[in-house]
Every structure is written in structure tokens, then in C-alpha cells.
Amino acid sequence: MKRMLSLILCSMLLVLSACGETAGSGTDATPTESATVETPTQGTEAEATPQDEKEEPTPEPEAPDRTIKEVFAEHGIKAGTCISSRVIGNTKMEKMVLDQFNSVTMENAMKPDSILNREKSRADGNIVVEYSGETLQLLDWAKANSIPMRGHTLVWYSQTPEWIFHKDFDPSSELVNRDEMLSRMETYIRRNFEELEKLGCLDLFYAYDVVNEAWMEDGTMRKNRWSEIIGDDYLWYAFYYADKYAPESIDLYYNDYNEQYKAETLCSFAETLVDENGRSLIDGIGLQAHFFTADDLNQYFKAIDRLAESGLKLQMTELDVGLGRYQGPLSPTDDNLKKQGKYYYDLINGILERVDSGKIKMDSLTIWGFTDLTSWRGEYSAQLFDKTLAPKYAFYGVIQEKEKAGF
Secondary structure: OHHHHHHHHHHHHHHHHHHHHHHOOOOOOOOOOOOOOOOOOOOOOOOOOOOOOOOOOOOOOOOOOOOHHHHHHOOOOEEEEEEOOOOOOOHHHHHHHHHHOOEEEEOOOOOHHHHEOHHHHHHHOOOOEOOOHHHHHHHHHHHHOOOOEEEEEEEEOOOOOHHHHEHHHOOOOOEOOHHHHHHHHHHHHHHHHHHHHHOOOHHHEEEEEEEEOOEOOOOOEOOOHHHHHOOOOHHHHHHHHHHHHOOOOOEEEEEEOOHHHOHHHHHHHHHOOEOOOOOEOOOEEEEOOEEEOOOOHHHHHHHHHHHHOOOOEEEEEEEEEEOEEOOEEOOOOHHHHHHHHHHHHHHHHHHHHHHHOOOOOOOEEEEOOOEOOOOOOHHHOOOOEOOOOOEOHHHHHHOOOHHHOOO
């Protein structure tokens, strides 16, 4: 009897032990739920999970066979991106810029509020250009790597300090008059190019956005301090002064977004930018090209074909393609990312065909970033590389590898 009781007790202990192991297995699943693990799709960032000590580290993404700058060079086009202090100083991202691109634009550091000094302007009596620390850092980097640059931007309604429009450079004072504001505009533009020359960086620049975003989609001029004080001809004076002080080696651009809705307006505007001898003061129109995957490419191509009829150069200056539509981002599922890859492919293919046939004159195409990690449109997953810096279908769309672009 004692032997039988002992055997029964041992069996019960074994059952209890097995049950304990199951309860402690680390899942939160209940009888009505099943625990699942989602596999991150291309372009998404997987959540960090504890790594088993024996697990091998995730390998680096395989480097693509071709680069953007190699593909674009076959069509006589520079491949550009934008840079900031967030990119320059990060060894991995710096290498990606140098590997993929042969042109850069400062994302923010050459906009007016980064290059104008209020206290020195007050002491001088006119606008003083003094570059910020970030501006100097990025110029030094571009110079050290001999990488050409686009200047962005001189005259703009946004990111421009209010004090430049007021007496004594004091925003609490009244606005200056037209003649004083024209004097300030001329000094500002002249001193900007003088500063670049003093720093030994002027030769880096091949294009400059003189005026940014001055026109509305309905064909009216955007109201701002420049137009309020000087009048609508502030646009002509901006190009007149830029033409006066920029070297011939720098092409002068008007830059805008939603260009597909402004083609007629911009062509008419460009015709007004001539000097007293009828010589054009503008070299090209910058197409910001901020797209969504829901946008109509056929409509866009019709617009740039019309812009090409102006005879001016066209440059894509800030290209990105967000998932979804304006104020309606889509999640980066594999299907959505494939649609994005196809969109990039069709867009770039249409541009290259027009360049090769001579239909449009384009010597530079700039993508506004390269990774979703630093993109200003991060919620739209608009870039070519995901947050881990791995190439997306979008990258392969840009380099025209159709079989890898989501088709």
C-alpha cells in the first residue's frame, strides 16, 4: 500500500511540474487568443526585442549594384539630395550621400533666418550676412568632398526674420519704405555671394533659388512683406540683383511647389524677367515635386511639357513621394510600398525619356532626403531607404530596375 501511495504521489508531482512549465513560457495568450508575431514589411522599423546570446546579429543590407548618380549620369543629370547637421556627422549617412549623389542642397541652413545677423545689421545700418554654425559646417563638408551645391534660398515669405523689414531692424518699429527695402534686398543678395567667395565656396554652386514660392495655384501672387513694402515688382528686383552679383557659372532659378497647377502662371512670369536690353534674368524653373502616390502623373507630365516651352532649364529640386494623399498618409505595408516603387519608376522614366529626346532641358534632379529616418515627411514614408537605411522598392524605381521596383 505504501508503495502504491508513493507511485501516485510521484505521478501527481510530475503533472504539476509540467503544468508549471507551460504557465511560465512567456506568452500572454489566453484560450480564446493565439499569440502571433508580425513580420515588419519593407520600409518599417521593427521593434527592438531581447536577443538570445547565441543569435547571430542582423546582417547589413546588401549594397545595390548601381547608384543613383551612375544612372542619372547616363542622361547628363546630377543626382542630388538635401543635407543637414543630422546627416553630416553621421558616418553611415555621410557615406550614403557620397555613394549615391553628386549634388547637395542644404535643407534649411541657407534659408534667410540661418544667414542673417540682426545685431550686426543694426550696427552696420544695412543687412549683414553671417552664416550660422551649421551653414559653415555643411559648406566645409561639401568643399572637403568637392561636391557641387544648389543654393536654397534667397527671397522667401517663410523662414525670413521679421526684423529685416522694420526701421532700425526692430520688429516693434514701423516698416521701412520701398527705397529702403530695395536697398536692403540688394545688400543682402550682394553680401551673400561675397560671403561665399570669401569662404572659398562660391565655385561649389552651380544653381541658386533666387525666389521661392511666390505664386498661388489660382495665378495670384502670394502676399508677403516683400510685396507689401516693395510692390509686386519685388520679384523682378530679386532676379535683377541676383543676376548683377552672382557669377555666370551659377544658374538662377525660381522655385515652387504644386507646379503642375501653376505652369501657365510660371511661363508668363518668366517672360517678365528681362532687363532693359531684353536679356533674360532667369535661367530655370525649380520643380519641388512633392508627390503622393495618389497624384496623377499624366497631369504632371503635361504641366512640365508646358513649362519646357518657356525655353528655360527645369530642375527637380525637392522630390519625394509620400504614401497616400495630402493629409491622408497610408501605412507602409508591402503593397503600399510597391505602389510607391512603381510611382518613382514611372516618374523618373518619364523624365529621363523627355531629357533624352530633348523635350526638356534638365541637368539636375534632387531628392529631398534619402531615408525615412530623417525625412520631413516621415509620416508618409516618402523616401528611398527605410529607417534602417535599407533600400525600398522606391530606390529601385529611381535607378530604373523595374523587376525590383514593385512590378
